[in-house]
Amino acid sequence: MIRIGLLEGSIIPISKLRINGNTSFCKIGNNTIAHIVTKSIVHPEYDEINFSNDVALVKVSPPFKGRYEKPIKLYPPTEIFELYRSLYALGWGITQSNGTRPSEQLRIVKLRFVHRGVCRPIFQSVMSIPVPKEAICAGWLRRDMDTCTGDSGGPLFVNLGNNKKRITCPKLIPYFCGQYPALYMEVSQFYVWIKNETGIKI
Structure with a gap:
């Protein structure tokens, strides 16, 4: 996908x-x-x-x-995604918001689920675009940790422990690295x- x-x-x-x-x-x-x-x-x-x-x-x-x-199971539509607050993203994107070179090795970052009620007004005011119904938001509101340019399309997944993981979505929009939560596409949709x-x- x-x-x-x-x-x-x-x-x-x-x-x-x-x-x-x-x-x-x-x-x-x-x-x-x-x-x-x-x-x-x-x-x-x-x-x-x-x-x-x-x-x-x-x-x-x-x-x-x-x-x-190795395959990762998709997140099924019958489960409540919001229960899993800790998320992990993978990618080879740039590691500085003003950088130009991608990472040479795959990196992982821990993110948090951000409720649509918080995320929606941010994207409407900053980018003047609606949050698609199949999208979720993840990131940090006050921490400089995020995915960035070059990570778009990469996976966001939930670690369920015991070496079990479920993929939730690839990243949609790579702008404003570390400044605002980012949009990710909810695969279960x-x-x-x-x-x-x-x-x-x-």
């Missing part, structure tokens, strides 16, 4: 994308496995203006079965669509 917004303005069609895996480093190394996209399905209601339904499914070859490639399109038990 990827964000369609990540491909806007790209000269590379989605069918030509290569996803590198089996490594925590940004650069290609000995352990890197290149996964070629063989099929893609864009959400039929994708809205590039309001960031709504910004999601696509991709099938790759070879499949993600490398030594360091697409649970049925993903299941119907892939036929995979999730």
